[in-house]
Amino acid sequence: MRPLLELKGITFSYPGGEPVLKGIDFRLDFGEKVGLWGHNGAGKTTLFHVIMGLERPSAGEILFEGRPVAGRKDLMALRRKVGFLFQDADDQLFCPTLLEDVTFGPLNLGLSSTEARDKAMATLDLLGIANLADRPPYSLSGGQKKLGAIATILAMDPIALILDEPTGGLDEDACALLERLLVATGTAILVASHDKAFIEKVAFKGYPLSDGRLLNLPRDGQQALPKGA
Template sequence: MNDNSSVIKLEDICFFYPGSNEKVLDHLNLEIKKGDRIGMMAPNGSGKTTLLHTIMGLCKPDSGTITVFGNVLKNEKDFLPVRSKIGLLFQDSDDQLFCPTVLDDVAFGPLNLGFSQHDAIEIARKTLERLGIPSFEQSVTHRLSGGQKRLVALAAVLAMEPEILLLDEPTAGLDNMVQEKLINILNGLDISYFVISHEFDFVKAVTDKIYSMENGRILTDDKIHIHRHEHIHKHGKQPHIHK
């Protein structure tokens, strides 16, 4: 693959949820190339999650072409091999995590990729350490807080060493310190990623371009002008930074 090669290409994609007459994706086009770090900011219900699920083959489009790593994907058997190379962080961590303990959840991906039990656990431990949560190892996943689950879900995705990351609101529920850690991790990766978020500062810190969605289509950054609103407020008790 050369440096500017296409990793994911969606062409003229239309998608309706079964039984609904709302066209969520309407002749949508999107290309993610090697090295791209793209942010996506768009209103609730505009189809961002549906878009990621379409790339993964979890939503099957009514028309259009999905090409991933140069292969056109049509049926379930085409999507199976690419799913392990694309790391999707689900918007809802409960969709991602299903094992009894955190270590099992994070080791699940590497095990599925064919690593031995020993190696999968080793990879899982290293990934938890990298995210600063080695102490969660034996925790019961479903008893963790929302933010803690989010981190474990991220560990589960990163443990698979995907070739591209699709992150659906990764900072939702994360405190500032953990968000900073996530920013450092993302900025230290040398893979492409596409990250959905409603937090401008986060998106700006980790991406090179910001897209939006409207009427079932992508608006690229030459078509939108995202801007920041400043506001005034009382001093408050918590320390904070103005930039």
């Protein structure tokens, strides 16, 4: 089957720094759910930023739906279909109210203002935070912001979710809710988390990122997530 997302030999360094990513090969199929873990500074966020075109690799190629992501048009197509959750929710929320933030994506996808608002309200409701719709994001707690940021991407009905530490700051109930949503969805997921138990529940398999490389790359036969690794 044609992969949804494919990385070939992705290499990246920040200016003047050592390479953070050293020839990453990776493939995410439609509906596949993959976890990623690694110590602080391993390069998880950097890898996600490269995939989303927020950083440019010095070498390698990214393919989305079988086509190279070469120019702005390809990147815009990827961003329309892939919901990216920033590690820091403050990077995701920039409107005067949470509702406007969550409405922004559906509006961009061409929904009418009423449809977009309904979609946003339904998504906030799904996440149990409809009561926060009119609040300015800066006034929300850390966990509330995280849920709000998750709402902004779910409201776009993406075909893939790239989630950078989605449980950071969430309480037990919110974690369980998110877990249920991610297990139930048919959307492809690439999730980085220090919460191994969460990854084990949500993902079919996982890769450690270490020394700029993805380790134990299974392709067929599906590596089981290492219990307690």
